[in-house]
Amino acid sequence: MTIEVRPIRPGEGEALLKMTRALAESHGFLDKYTATAADLERALFAPHPIVGCLLAFDNDEPAGCAFWHRSFTTSRGREVMYLEDLSVLPEHRRKGIGRALLKALAVEARQRGFPSIYWLMKGWNDRAKALYAEAGAECDEGLCYYRLADDALVRLAESSA
Amino acid sequence: MTIEVRPIRPGEGEALLKMTRALAESHGFLDKYTATAADLERALFAPHPIVGCLLAFDNDEPAGCAFWHRSFTTSRGREVMYLEDLSVLPEHRRKGIGRALLKALAVEARQRGFPSIYWLMKGWNDRAKALYAEAGAECDEGLCYYRLADDALVRLAESSA
Numbered sequence: 001m002t003i004e005v006r007p008i009r010p011g012e013g014e015a016l017l018k019m020t021r022a023l024a025e026s027h028g029f030l031d032k033y034t035a036t037a038a039d040l041e042r043a044l045f046a047p048h049p050i051v052g053c054l055l056a057f058d059n060d061e062p063a064g065c066a067f068w069h070r071s072f073t074t075s076r077g078r079e080v081m082y083l084e085d086l087s088v089l090p091e092h093r094r095k096g097i098g099r100a101l102l103k104a105l106a107v108e109a110r111q112r113g114f115p116s117i118y119w120l121m122k123g124w125n126d127r128a129k130a131l132y133a134e135a136g137a138e139c140d141e142g143l144c145y146y147r148l149a150d151d152a153l154v155r156l157a158e159s160s161a
Numbered sequence: 162m163t164i165e166v167r168p169i170r171p172g173e174g175e176a177l178l179k180m181t182r183a184l185a186e187s188h189g190f191l192d193k194y195t196a197t198a199a200d201l202e203r204a205l206f207a208p209h210p211i212v213g214c215l216l217a218f219d220n221d222e223p224a225g226c227a228f229w230h231r232s233f234t235t236s237r238g239r240e241v242m243y244l245e246d247l248s249v250l251p252e253h254r255r256k257g258i259g260r261a262l263l264k265a266l267a268v269e270a271r272q273r274g275f276p277s278i279y280w281l282m283k284g285w286n287d288r289a290k291a292l293y294a295e296a297g298a299e300c301d302e303g304l305c306y307y308r309l310a311d312d313a314l315v316r317l318a319e320s321s322a
Contacts, residue, residue, distance in 0.1 A: 035235055120304050148296060157268045
């Protein structure tokens with residue numbers, strides 16, 4: 001068994017799409033998933049991109065991804081890394097690919113000068129929790145994640161002061 | 162009483178710092194606050210910035226801020242806005258300044274083509290919750306917010322696979 005992790009390359013958007021869709025499915029919002037492979041590649045290979053992605057290969061088969069974006073914390077006054085999607089395809093799980101992606105992401109963060117990586121997790125995933133604890137991550141529980149989107153955003157923008 | 166909201170200008174980093182520090186203090190992590198006004202201005206007025214900020218003025222006095230950064234969701238395949246800090250200085254609270262900042266941010270999001278605004282909130286702030294609900298935001302509760310930082314990040318980066 002060979003696990004390889006490296007940055008995504010142009011033309012691999014379809015493989016990435018499959019992984020991020022698998023994650024959306026396991027979180028129950030595949031019906032709200034509208035992105036295309038072209039959307040993801042456009043963002044990744046844009047000038048001055050705010051996103052990046054590592055792919056993991058299991059015996060040369062695309063098996064998982066760590067898709068991140070640049071973020072910023074006011075308390076440090078500097079950019080940090082935000083891990084948007086860590087996904088391993090079901091048939092490639094329990095082989096240490098999640099751990100390999102997380103370690104490679106830590107290397108990437110160091111190379112780019114980010115002092116920290118942040119991410120959100122639904123509270124119920126015990127396997128992921130164990131992985132993150134082993135990696136040394138600290139967790140702040142009980143947060144509310146707000147979303148103001150689409151029609152609700154327009155309504156607020158057009159409301160009276 | 163006159164409330165004005167507008168984008169921050171060079172030279173206003175100190176006013177912004179006061180507001181973001183006030184927020185860090187109310188959340189109990191002022192001891193971890195290391196940013197300077199220069200750090201915030203450097204990020205805001207950089208080429209291709211990933212952050213932006215609106216300031217609110219109460220009778221011409223700096224009273225609050227909405228500090229945001231560009232973000233990205235894979236499910237939409239596009240950039241969204243993330244509200245990092247919404248802060249109103251204690252002596253200017255209960256005047257509708259939080260609401261005015263949120264509305265101005267919705268206008269800004271629309272102008273920049275962001276389909277949605279996301280933010281995190283500690284679960285215990287009932288006043289903020291009421292404001293966000295009134296603004297039309299939806300909330301996902303019970304999330305864990307992970308942070309892998311500094312020494313822990315270096316340890317993972319340097320660990321064996």
